[in-house]
Amino acid sequence: MALLALTGAAGRIATAIRPRLRAAGHRLVLCEGPGVEVADVDDSLERVVEVDLRDIDGQAAAFAGADLVAHLGAYSEEQAWADLLSVNVDGTRAVCEAVRLAGVPRLLLASSVHVAGFVPVDSPSLREGMPLPAPDTYYGVTKAALEALGALYAARFGITVVSARIMTFADDANGQPSRCCWLSPDDMTRLVTAVLTTDATGHHVVWGVSRNTRRLVDLSPGRAIGFEPQDDAEAYARGGGADDRGPESRSGLLGGGFTQPDYRLGEPHGGQ
Numbered sequence: 505m506a507l508l509a510l511t512g513a514a515g516r517i518a519t520a521i522r523p524r525l526r527a528a529g530h531r532l533v534l535c536e537g538p539g540v541e542v543a544d545v546d547d548s549l550e551r552v553v554e555v556d557l558r559d560i561d562g563q564a565a566a567f568a569g570a571d572l573v574a575h576l577g578a579y580s581e582e583q584a585w586a587d588l589l590s591v592n593v594d595g596t597r598a599v600c601e602a603v604r605l606a607g608v609p610r611l612l613l614a615s616s617v618h619v620a621g622f623v624p625v626d627s628p629s630l631r632e633g634m635p636l637p638a639p640d641t642y643y644g645v646t647k648a649a650l651e652a653l654g655a656l657y658a659a660r661f662g663i664t665v666v667s668a669r670i671m672t673f674a675d676d677a678n679g680q681p682s683r684c685c686w687l688s689p690d691d692m693t694r695l696v697t698a699v700l701t702t703d704a705t706g707h708h709v710v711w712g713v714s715r716n717t718r719r720l721v722d723l724s725p726g727r728a729i730g731f732e733p734q735d736d737a738e739a740y741a742r743g744g745g746a747d748d749r750g751p752e753s754r755s756g757l758l759g760g761g762f763t764q765p766d767y768r769l770g771e772p773h774g775g776q
């Protein structure tokens with residue numbers, strides 16, 4: 505049983521994995537920005553800390569004694585450049601610094617498929633290994649910076665860092681998970697557990713994706729840190745034809761509509 509600190513604790517992913525981590529007996533430090541409510545806190549296992557992502561000292565205090573920090577806090581979609589730079593890049597550097605100051609040995613960084621949105625879906629680098637960054641948005645650029653920070657802090661300070669290029673996280677409740685790109689809550693929890701228990705050292709970039717029959721990417725980088733996803737969107741998806749691989753297949757690029765000329769950089773939802 506371990507002590508895990510989560511940033512972005514009120515967000516979609518943290519909210520979905522918290523009960524699963526508690527059920528495994530872990531204690532959680534729930535870091536969230538000031539004034540943002542974290543719902544359904546179990547006081548016997550969870551403690552909320554109000555702290556901004558850019559507050560190094562506040563986060564170092566919150567992370568004290570943690571076995572793992574899962575950095576989920578962010579602007580999680582396209583925004584003005586200055587805002588993304590502040591929260592996603594300065595914020596991630598502050599999280600890395602806080603992890604170092606607190607002596608936390610393991611760090612999971614939430615990267616995104618948008619770091620590689622301009623990679624063609626038929627690229628060999630998706631079938632085997634991990635492509636270089638080819639961001640489709642300013643948001644994707646900030647995730648490339650996040651991965652670079654992860655590499656720096658792993659190499660310089662010996663922290664085990666995993667940057668997970670999360671594809672499409674969703675609860676299965678609506679029965680329509682993305683067939684190729686779904687990351688289920690149980691598999692996200694398996695990813696956190698893998699980072700907590702892996703013998704691997706250094707920095708690893710993995711795909712945050714379930715074992716979908718129609719997946720476009722290689723599971724072996726995740727396997728190298730002990731991440732073995734189990735869920736398959738086919739078992740949950742309703743409707744859809746055999747060629748239903750989502751917008752990625754229509755554009756021919758991993759980032760789908762985010763790569764298209766009418767998607768405007770720096771505007772929430774691409775100005776649409």
Ligand SMILES: NC(=O)c1ccc[n+]([C@@H]2O[C@H](COP(=O)([O-])OP(=O)(O)OC[C@H]3O[C@@H](n4cnc5c(N)ncnc54)[C@H](O)[C@@H]3O)[C@@H](O)[C@H]2O)c1
Binds near residue numbers: 556617669670
């Ligand atoms: N949901 C997905 O499908 C998906 C896909 C790819 C990557 N990701 C990444 O995974 C992570 C979690 O995603 P999510 O869907 O839970 O995001 P979310 O937007 O639901 O949650 C992000 C959280 O970060 C917090 N936050 C934002 N600015 C902050 C600040 N300055 N200080 C402190 N907290 C701040 C927000 O209050 C929010 O609770 C994000 O980094 C996101 O970019 C998510």
